Structures are given as structure tokens and as C-alpha cells.
Amino acid sequence: MRPRFNSAITNTMSARTYTTVPGFFVQDLDDADRSFTEQAILPRFGLIDDRTDRWTTFVSEIEKLNATAEPGVQYKVFFLGRHGQGYHNVGEAKHGIRGWCEHWAMLNGDGDITWGPDSQLTPLGEQQAQEAHAAWKTERLFEIPLPEKLYTSPLTRAIRTHQVTFGDTPFPSGLKTMILEVNNMREHNGVHTCDKRRTRSDIQAAFPEYGFEEGFTENDQLWKANSRETYEDIEVRARCVLDRIFQNDREQFISLTAHGGFINCFLRVCHRRPWILPTGGILPVVVKGRIRKHPGHPGK
Numbered sequence: 158m159r160p161r162f163n164s165a166i167t168n169t170m171s172a173r174t175y176t177t178v179p180g181f182f183v184q185d186l187d188d189a190d191r192s193f194t195e196q197a198i199l200p201r202f203g204l205i206d207d208r209t210d211r212w213t214t215f216v217s218e219i220e221k222l223n224a225t226a227e228p229g230v231q232y233k234v235f236f237l238g239r240h241g242q243g244y245h246n247v248g249e250a251k252h253g254i255r256g257w258c259e260h261w262a263m264l265n266g267d268g269d270i271t272w273g274p275d276s277q278l279t280p281l282g283e284q285q286a287q288e289a290h291a292a293w294k295t296e297r298l299f300e301i302p303l304p305e306k307l308y309t310s311p312l313t314r315a316i317r318t319h320q321v322t323f324g325d326t327p328f329p330s331g332l333k334t335m336i337l338e339v340n341n342m343r344e345h346n347g348v349h350t351c352d353k354r355r356t357r358s359d360i361q362a363a364f365p366e367y368g369f370e371e372g373f374t375e376n377d378q379l380w381k382a383n384s385r386e387t388y389e390d391i392e393v394r395a396r397c398v399l400d401r402i403f404q405n406d407r408e409q410f411i412s413l414t415a416h417g418g419f420i421n422c423f424l425r426v427c428h429r430r431p432w433i434l435p436t437g438g439i440l441p442v443v444v445k446g447r448i449r450k451h452p453g454h455p456g457k
Contacts, residue, residue: 175399177429178222178232178443181205181215184432185442197285197438198292202236202301204441212301219409219443229448231403234441236304237423238289238322238414240314241282241437245272245351262349263382273350275313282314285437286321292439293322303327305408307334308398310342310415311354311373316364318437319414333368334412336360338379342398344416347385353377391422399426403446 179185182203204211222232248270249257265273278286293301303326309319319334344352354360354377357369402411413423420440421431427444434440 173400173403173446173448175396175427175447176445177424177427178445181218181443182441184440185429195435197239197435198289201296201299202292202439202441209299212296212299216300216302223409231446232409232443233402233406233446234302234410234443235423236410236412237420237434237440237442238318238412239417239420239434239436239438239440240278240310240312240318240414241285241289241321242279243272243276243282243314243351243436244270244279245276245349246282246436247279248272248351262351265350274353275355276351278314278317282318282436283321286318289318289322289437289439290324293326297326302410304412305332305410306402306406307332307412308337308342308402308414309334309367310344310419311336311338311360312343312352312416313355313360313363315342315414315416316360316367319412320364322414323412333366335368335370336364336373337370337398338373341379341394342413342415342419343379344418345386345391346379347381348383349385353380388418388422391418392426395419395423395426399423399444399446 177185183199183205184203201207201211204215206214208214219232219234226232245262248261248267251270252261252267261267265271297303307319307323309315316336323334343354346352355363356377357373357375360367361369398413413420415423417434417436420434424431424442427442429442432440
């Protein structure tokens with residue numbers, strides 16, 4: 158048995174609780190057709206309203222929620238993007254889950270496919286990112302709110318997916334996507350070589366337009382060859398990301414480009430059922446953050 162991953166993040170009691178707000182997207186419906194999970198990106202990203210003024214109406218409703226929120230409550234819209242297909246996805250499909258987890262994932266490849274360290278996108282993965290780009294471009298015609306803050310995992314497949322997805326998007330001058338490392342959005346840390354990131358210098362050379370959060374080290378100090386995170390560890394990280402954004406970001410519309418494991422742990426922290434998001438998929442969620450009320454604390 159491999160030793161359990163020792164998370165570098167302290168699992169302290171969060172100052173906030175998180176829930177999702179249903180009623181806007183078909184993915185949130187109790188009787189949502191599970192065949193939706195076979196589609197990476199739904200029309201209108203799943204927005205129920207299909208009128209031409211749908212996104213301006215949606216923005217008005219989110220703004221109203223925040224304007225009328227009780228003290229200590231905020232609402233934010235997250236566009237959760239999963240990276241496009243990587244070579245590690247191909248490797249797992251080729252060797253099967255058991256063979257992958259017990260042997261192949263610990264190697265950098267099989268002589269035919271190279272997936273580590275830091276698996277890159279396949280041609281299909283690049284195409285999936287282009288499809289995400291096209292979906293955003295289509296909805297921009299109907300005034301979809303562009304993300305006001307953008308974050309991505311430090312793994313190449315996520316950064317590249319984000320880069321293609323939002324290429325030529327008219328963001329305000331000076332807006333940079335931040336690559337999170339300390340309270341980060343990467344996949345399970347440890348053991349699998351596809352999840353070991355490149356050096357900061359290599360990432361900066363490949364993606365010079367991206368910013369790094371404070372504390373981003375040159376070498377990957379979180380990945381361990383003999384210990385792998387549990388889902389509980391990832392939930393701690395997901396909560397840390399939520400806490401960071403709700404504490405520090407006043408913006409209402411947030412983009413996170415990450416991984417399937419992280420996204421479902423994010424949903425679990427928000428007390429929402431899991432969603433099987435295919436590679437290259439996008440899942441929007443409206444999240445309500447509420448500051449916990451402790452004895453003697455007014456909750457403001």
C-alpha cells in the first residue's frame with residue numbers, strides 16, 4: 158500500500174459555506190437528462206433561457222441576487238472548464254483503468270504514447286479546446302458575460318485548453334489569467350507522472366501571457382512519486398480556492414480551467430451532485446457563499 162498523500166494545505170474550518178443556486182441551467186435540474194453528460198458543451202452552456210436577450214437577463218438576475226443579499230452572502234458564477242483530451246487519457250483508455258493505475262501511470266509512456274511528466278493535449282484535445290472557443294464566440298453574440306477573473310491549473314493540458322478557449326477574446330487590457338499553485342486546481346497530486354507539472358521557467362516560456370500566484374515555486378514541490386492524494390485532499394484544495402475567490406475577488410463571473418477530479422470535488426464542497434464532464438467540457442454553476450456565524454460573531 159502506498160503512503161497517503163500528506164497535503165501541504167492545512168485542513169482548517171472554512172469561514173464560509175457554499176451551495177449552488179438552481180434554476181438557471183439545465184444541468185442543475187433534479188430530472189436533468191443524464192445524456193447531457195455525454196455532451197462536453199451544451200447549447201448556451203446549458204442556460205435554460207433561450208431568448209435573444211438571455212444573457213443580459215441572466216446578468217441582471219445575478220446582480221439582483223447580490224444587491225439584495227443579506228450581510229455575509231455573495232453570489233458568483235463559475236464557468237468550470239475541463240481540459241481537452243490529453244495523452245494520459247489515451248493511455249488510460251488503451252491499458253484499462255486497472256492496468257493504468259497499477260502500472261502504466263507511474264511511467265512516462267509505453268513506447269508508443271508519451272504522457273509524462275505533465276501530459277499535453279492530443280490533436281483531439283486541441284480540437285475540443287477549439288470547440289469551447291467556438292461556443293464562447295457564439296454566445297458573445299448574445300452578450301454572455303465574459304469572465305472577469307480567470308484561473309487555471311498549472312498543468313500544461315489545462316493552460317493550453319484555456320489559451321485556445323479564450324484566444325482573441327476581447328478582455329480588458331491588462332487582465333491576466335492567474336496560474337494557481339499554492340491553493341491550486343490541479344488533478345490528484347502524486348504517483349501518476351501525467352500530473353507532475355513542468356518547471357515555472359518552462360511554463361513561463363511556453364505561456365508568457367499568464368501570471369503566477371505568489372509562492373509559485375520553480376520546481377514541483379507538491380507531486381510525490383510514492384504518495385497520491387485522496388478525494389478528501391482535493392476537496393480541501395477546492396475549498397481553499399473558493400475561500401480565496403470569495404474573500405479576495407469582488408468580480409461576479411469567474412473562469413476556472415482545471416480537471417475532472419478537481420471539478421467534482423469543487424461541486425461536492427458546494428453540496429451539489431457530481432457531474433461527469435467530458436474532456437473539453439464546460440459546466441456553469443451559480444454559487445452562493447455565506448460567512449459562517451459563530452457565537453458572538455454578527456456574521457457580517
